Amino acid sequence: MNFELTEQQKLVRRSVREFAQSVLAPVAPNFDREAKYSWDIVKELSKINLFGIQLPEKYGGADLDSLSYAITIEEISRICASTGLMLSVHNSVGAYPIYNWGTEEQKEKYLPDIATGKKISGFSWTEPNAGSDAQGIECIMVQEGNEFVLNGSKIFVTNGSIGSVILIGTRYKTNDGQKGIATIILEKDMEGYEIGQPEDKM
Ligand SMILES: Cc1cc2nc3c(=O)[nH]c(=O)nc-3n(C[C@H](O)[C@H](O)[C@H](O)COP(=O)(O)OP(=O)(O)OC[C@H]3O[C@@H](n4cnc5c(N)ncnc54)[C@H](O)[C@@H]3O)c2cc1C
Structure with a gap:
């Protein structure tokens, strides 16, 4: 080799x-x-x-x-x-x-x-109650008519404060009864998107 x-x-x-x-x-x-x-x-x-x-x-x-x-x-x-x-x-x-x-x-x-x-993009899966145990996420996206409404909060998002395209791990439920876990694309300008205070890391 x-x-x-x-x-x-x-x-x-x-x-x-x-x-x-x-x-x-x-x-x-x-x-x-x-x-x-x-x-x-x-x-x-x-x-x-x-x-x-x-x-x-x-x-x-x-x-x-x-x-x-x-x-x-x-x-x-x-x-x-x-x-x-x-x-x-x-x-x-x-x-x-x-x-x-x-x-x-x-x-x-x-x-x-x-x-x-x-x-700038990022990836946000971790939550206060879900770190290594990734399937423990509580964030939930529910279909309402033709739209999906997402509720939840995330922590430790690298690029979270400067990123404008963030991939989010979430549970989901659709109108026809499908449910599971998915990764979705969220944009900073979407209604209801809020960025928290930066962590003090030093
Ligand atoms: C600098 C930094 C940047 C990060 N960036 C991102 C990001 O961009 N996006 C994102 O989604 N997350 C991010 N994270 C979060 C990171 O992925 C989580 O911290 C990680 O998944 C661990 O979760 P936790 O901190 O809740 O620890 P826990 O899951 O609570 O684990 C604590 C300790 O227990 C151990 N442990 C856990 N479960 C078991 C088990 N079953 N058996 C044995 N040992 C176990 C772990 O190894 C660890 O040592 C970041 C974290 C840091 C520190």
């Missing part, structure tokens, strides 16, 4: 490392100290296409392989763990499920903005 990186993977490592050292290193300590994120950095990350690392070019992504994705997150996290976590959640549990399991309509609607970082 060949464990050597390909030329493209080496190029990814070199360019992301250079970016992290020159652009992120000077500002990274502020993110942790002030518990704030910078939209200027989001723009810089977008310029080097880090918001759609494994998404196809058709949706504006960089279409890189999984190892290049891992190298990217490793290089960013060496310098700024917050940015590494923001990017990994956005790429792996925000963008990827939409790409892999979404309908073509959902992909066309969400992925181009996700791939440029115009919309």
Whole structure:
């Protein structure tokens, strides 16, 4: 088995490392100290296409392989763990499920903005009474006529305060008696969507 990186993977490592050292290193300590994120950095990350690392070019992504994705997150996290976590959640549990399991309509609607970082994505399953035991979630979505009404609250949502497309784990009940657990796409601007206070993590 060949464990050597390909030329493209080496190029990814070199360019992301250079970016992290020159652009992120000077500002990274502020993110942790002030518990704030910078939209200027989001723009810089977008310029080097880090918001759609494994998404196809058709949706504006960089279409890189999984190892290049891992190298990217490793290089960013060496310098700024917050940015590494923001990017990994956005790429792996925000963008990827939409790409892999979404309908073509959902992909066309969400992925181009996700791939440029115009919309930051996240994934929200954990609740006060459901962590490791993921099927213990109490959030519930009930069909009312042609609409679904969602009720519940979530905790520990990485990208929760800056994200505008969040995948939510919920129970559901339909008019015709179907019920189960699903992941749905929620947008920040939807009626009733509220963001709580950030956790004090330091
Ligand atoms: C920095 C950070 C970011 C996060 N981001 C997100 C996010 O973006 N989206 C999201 O949905 N969640 C997120 N989470 C939540 C995270 O996924 C949960 O914390 C995790 O699922 C564990 O749940 P819990 O904290 O309720 O711990 P618990 O489930 O209460 O577990 C507590 C301890 O008990 C152990 N334990 C639990 N069940 C068993 C068992 N059956 N047998 C043996 N040991 C067990 C666990 O290993 C753990 O050590 C984040 C958490 C952190 C810390």
